[in-house]
Amino acid sequence: MSSLSSQPYKGTRDFYPEDKQLQNYIFSTWRSVTESFGYEEYGAPVLEPLEIYTAKSGAELANEQTYTFTDRGGRTVAIRPEMTPTVCRMVAARRQELAYPARLYSIANFMRYERPQRGREREFWQLNVDIFGDDGVSAEAEVIMMSDAIMKKFGAKPEDYIIRVNNRKLINFMMAQYLALDSANAVSMTKLFDRKGKISDSDFIEQAAEIFGENSTEGLKKLEVLLAAKSMADLPAQIRDSSAVREVQQLFTILERADIKNLTFDITLMRGLDYYTGMVFEVGDTHPDNNRSMFGGGRYDGLVGMFGVEPISAVGFAPGGTTMENFLQTHNLVPKFKSTTDVFMITMGDVAREAIQLATDLRAQGINTELNLSDRKFDKQLKTALKKNVPYILFIGEDEVKSGIYTIKNIAKSVEHKVNFTELIQLVNSLPA
Amino acid sequence: MSSLSSQPYKGTRDFYPEDKQLQNYIFSTWRSVTESFGYEEYGAPVLEPLEIYTAKSGAELANEQTYTFTDRGGRTVAIRPEMTPTVCRMVAARRQELAYPARLYSIANFMRYERPQRGREREFWQLNVDIFGDDGVSAEAEVIMMSDAIMKKFGAKPEDYIIRVNNRKLINFMMAQYLALDSANAVSMTKLFDRKGKISDSDFIEQAAEIFGENSTEGLKKLEVLLAAKSMADLPAQIRDSSAVREVQQLFTILERADIKNLTFDITLMRGLDYYTGMVFEVGDTHPDNNRSMFGGGRYDGLVGMFGVEPISAVGFAPGGTTMENFLQTHNLVPKFKSTTDVFMITMGDVAREAIQLATDLRAQGINTELNLSDRKFDKQLKTALKKNVPYILFIGEDEVKSGIYTIKNIAKSVEHKVNFTELIQLVNSLPA
Numbered sequence: 001m002s003s004l005s006s007q008p009y010k011g012t013r014d015f016y017p018e019d020k021q022l023q024n025y026i027f028s029t030w031r032s033v034t035e036s037f038g039y040e041e042y043g044a045p046v047l048e049p050l051e052i053y054t055a056k057s058g059a060e061l062a063n064e065q066t067y068t069f070t071d072r073g074g075r076t077v078a079i080r081p082e083m084t085p086t087v088c089r090m091v092a093a094r095r096q097e098l099a100y101p102a103r104l105y106s107i108a109n110f111m112r113y114e115r116p117q118r119g120r121e122r123e124f125w126q127l128n129v130d131i132f133g134d135d136g137v138s139a140e141a142e143v144i145m146m147s148d149a150i151m152k153k154f155g156a157k158p159e160d161y162i163i164r165v166n167n168r169k170l171i172n173f174m175m176a177q178y179l180a181l182d183s184a185n186a187v188s189m190t191k192l193f194d195r196k197g198k199i200s201d202s203d204f205i206e207q208a209a210e211i212f213g214e215n216s217t218e219g220l221k222k223l224e225v226l227l228a229a230k231s232m233a234d235l236p237a238q239i240r241d242s243s244a245v246r247e248v249q250q251l252f253t254i255l256e257r258a259d260i261k262n263l264t265f266d267i268t269l270m271r272g273l274d275y276y277t278g279m280v281f282e283v284g285d286t287h288p289d290n291n292r293s294m295f296g297g298g299r300y301d302g303l304v305g306m307f308g309v310e311p312i313s314a315v316g317f318a319p320g321g322t323t324m325e326n327f328l329q330t331h332n333l334v335p336k337f338k339s340t341t342d343v344f345m346i347t348m349g350d351v352a353r354e355a356i357q358l359a360t361d362l363r364a365q366g367i368n369t370e371l372n373l374s375d376r377k378f379d380k381q382l383k384t385a386l387k388k389n390v391p392y393i394l395f396i397g398e399d400e401v402k403s404g405i406y407t408i409k410n411i412a413k414s415v416e417h418k419v420n421f422t423e424l425i426q427l428v429n430s431l432p433a
Numbered sequence: 434m435s436s437l438s439s440q441p442y443k444g445t446r447d448f449y450p451e452d453k454q455l456q457n458y459i460f461s462t463w464r465s466v467t468e469s470f471g472y473e474e475y476g477a478p479v480l481e482p483l484e485i486y487t488a489k490s491g492a493e494l495a496n497e498q499t500y501t502f503t504d505r506g507g508r509t510v511a512i513r514p515e516m517t518p519t520v521c522r523m524v525a526a527r528r529q530e531l532a533y534p535a536r537l538y539s540i541a542n543f544m545r546y547e548r549p550q551r552g553r554e555r556e557f558w559q560l561n562v563d564i565f566g567d568d569g570v571s572a573e574a575e576v577i578m579m580s581d582a583i584m585k586k587f588g589a590k591p592e593d594y595i596i597r598v599n600n601r602k603l604i605n606f607m608m609a610q611y612l613a614l615d616s617a618n619a620v621s622m623t624k625l626f627d628r629k630g631k632i633s634d635s636d637f638i639e640q641a642a643e644i645f646g647e648n649s650t651e652g653l654k655k656l657e658v659l660l661a662a663k664s665m666a667d668l669p670a671q672i673r674d675s676s677a678v679r680e681v682q683q684l685f686t687i688l689e690r691a692d693i694k695n696l697t698f699d700i701t702l703m704r705g706l707d708y709y710t711g712m713v714f715e716v717g718d719t720h721p722d723n724n725r726s727m728f729g730g731g732r733y734d735g736l737v738g739m740f741g742v743e744p745i746s747a748v749g750f751a752p753g754g755t756t757m758e759n760f761l762q763t764h765n766l767v768p769k770f771k772s773t774t775d776v777f778m779i780t781m782g783d784v785a786r787e788a789i790q791l792a793t794d795l796r797a798q799g800i801n802t803e804l805n806l807s808d809r810k811f812d813k814q815l816k817t818a819l820k821k822n823v824p825y826i827l828f829i830g831e832d833e834v835k836s837g838i839y840t841i842k843n844i845a846k847s848v849e850h851k852v853n854f855t856e857l858i859q860l861v862n863s864l865p866a
Contacts, residue, residue, distance in 0.1 A: 038803020
């Protein structure tokens with residue numbers, strides 16, 4: 001039989017300890033900020049019936065990008081491409097029992113059938129944060145405050161990222177009332193806005209003119225006014241006086257009170273997914289090498305209702321692991337790799353009983369101890385310890401057993417100490433975390 | 434459109450915060466014991482090429498129980514039913530770079546197409562612990578010591594569980610040399626041993642006789658001697674003198690030095706998977722209501738070699754989340770549910786700016802604070818806080834903002850305090866963890 005490939009499946013990643021440690025750093029930072037806002041963790045299956053995605057997530061995601069297949073019982077299932085339909089399903093199933101506003105989060109893996117590229121993998125990890133049952137701008141303000149708190153917790157400075165905000169109601173009002181588009185043309189124009197950053201200005205104008213059709217002259221003029229607006233105050237009076245703009249203004253007032261400075265109103269921000277119904281926002285990297293949208297979210301009040309219960313309002317956002325990693329790398333914010341092991345014990349001679357006992361005692365004191373009991377040569381054991389980046393190496397042979405005095409080496413400082421057990425514990429615990 | 438079902442896919446579970454908290458307790462207990470032994474965490478894709486399972490995991494697992502399908506690029510893939518082939522693939526890919534013995538662990542989800550029943554779900558979570566590059570009994574002793582340490586860390590007493598040990602080399606020697614079976618009959622007999630606990634004694638004897646064929650009288654007599662052996666000393670001399678038995682004896686010597694008492698030699702222990710090559714072990718629950726094997730592992734020296742590199746010896750084990758949960762429930766070891774949130778802030782009146790500032794200050798002190806900024810009625814906010822089991826409720830209105838003195842209620846003790854900010858921090862931090 002020919003041998004098997006040792007490469008992971010296309011578009012997925014193996015996380016060796018050093019990679020996994022960076023991922024864990026990202027997860028624990030997400031977790032600590034999210035829990036500090038009173039959110040509780042949930043978990044959910046990696047497989048779902050396909051229909052929960054086709055119903056609302058937008059045709060492209062469900063049809064072209066989902067890993068879908070028929071199980072042995074004839075059910076059409078999908079590896080989850082996102083968490084939102086799942087968390088809505090879970091909320092619907094306990095519609096009566098949950099306490100509102102319900103604040104929920106999860107950290108989970110997802111799969112999408114996409115062409116792998118920088119920051120985009122077929123399997124990816126995401127934090128999902130959602131608040132259910134709060135209709136007001138306070139919920140919208142909260143998720144933006146959390147996004148900001150997450151960026152700060154990672155060590156980002158305000159100038160490293162920008163938070164762009166828009167509102168679907170405002171978009172709808174603008175399309176129908178101001179640009180006077182019918183519903184089909186409004187959808188086309190929304191999609192064109194969504195692509196604006198990816199196409200040239202002249203292509204944008206040309207395609208916009210096509211959508212306006214015979215009204216293109218007037219339409220393009222109005223469009224120009226919109227795109228020139230750098231803040232809500234620059235918008236035409238007809239839009240400025242709408243209830244949607246008042247909502248956005250209330251939101252900005254709260255966020256200014258919360259001292260969030262790198263915030264901007266962006267009338268071209270659309271967000272791809274079909275299910276948003278109110279505020280939408282995106283956090284973008286401002287670094288010239290990584291100038292891109294990193295993550296975002298918004299209000300989606302209709303989704304819980306798909307599962308046969310009264311709808312519940314919802315606001316959420318979902319940063320991804322790889323995008324976060326790219327951000328940290330770009331801004332030199334990746335922490336230095338440090339082994340989770342504190343002590344590597346090298347044994348010499350017939351000291352198994354005592355070495356096991358010492359290792360057990362160290363572990364009981366919270367010191368992570370790797371014990372070598374095999375009969376490998378001293379040099380080989382030492383090489384292993386150094387290669388693993390373990391900060392302390394402890395030698396134990398028959399002399400050490402007799403005297404109760406151990407030789408321990410601090411690798412970073414290249415210093416050896418002769419210590420008894422109590423001194424040993426103190427020494428290892430004094431290592432900076 | 435008819436509404437979608439709010440139930441999870443068959444055989445999978447939704448983890449609401451209370452369930453997720455128990456799962457997190459299990460994960461963090463696994464993690465702390467495993468890291469205390471110097472193991473480092475890795476992560477791996479949820480999808481793998483099907484062939485890595487068909488090659489070695491045993492026909493049933495790969496063919497009947499795996500979620501397998503063809504991706505849009507024509508590749509036959511599987512949702513991982515276990516971690517062992519994956520971690521071997523990863524070790525093979527970095528055969529030269531890794532430091533040996535390599536100690537690796539992961540906590541991940543898996544799927545198998547099985548009939549759902551107690552302790553067995555189609556999606557399940559597992560800790561996987563493996564040590565690569567240690568040929569000796571010290572590696573085998575270590576994984577058994579770790580299994581024991583995990584049980585103890587969960588609060589289990591030695592009488593709550595039993596560790597049964599056997600050795601594949603010993604099984605092979607016994608089948609070929611002592612029972613004088615040819616290789617086909619040896620496989621049949623091994624499978625029959627594996628089923629022993631699940632069938633009646635008379636069925637066992639009858640099926641054994643069939644395998645022995647015309648030599649059944651002599652065969653059954655020898656079998657009786659084997660099954661009567663309660664320890665290695667009871668084994669027939671021919672087996673007792675084999676190198677395989679010496680290996681098991683060395684292992685028991687180390688484990689006795691490590692003070693593991695609830696250990697037993699069990700010549701009928703086979704372990705289902707085909708890839709084991711030496712020591713095999715299982716941890717079983719001794720409680721009459723849950724008397725069953727919980728998890729196990731063993732030595733499998735051949736698997737890394739499947740990926741086109743020189744083989745590396747390996748020993749591993751893999752406890753599952755649901756089985757662990759059943760054990761904790763059976764022995765009343767499930768910790769009490771406690772919200773991860775410390776303080777629920779109820780706001781009254783126009784205090785958004787001050788409430789946000791106070792919440793931000795509390796969070797900066799490590800106090801997880803849920804802030805309500807919506808205009809819900811006082812009673813409704815209070816009800817939400819109580820339903821969520823948050824230990825402290827803080828009231829903030831215009832009077833509190835003016836005076837800087839807040840009213841905080843300890844729910845468990847039903848006591849209210851009037852405190853300033855410094856006293857507030859002290860009070861909340863004094864809560865038992």
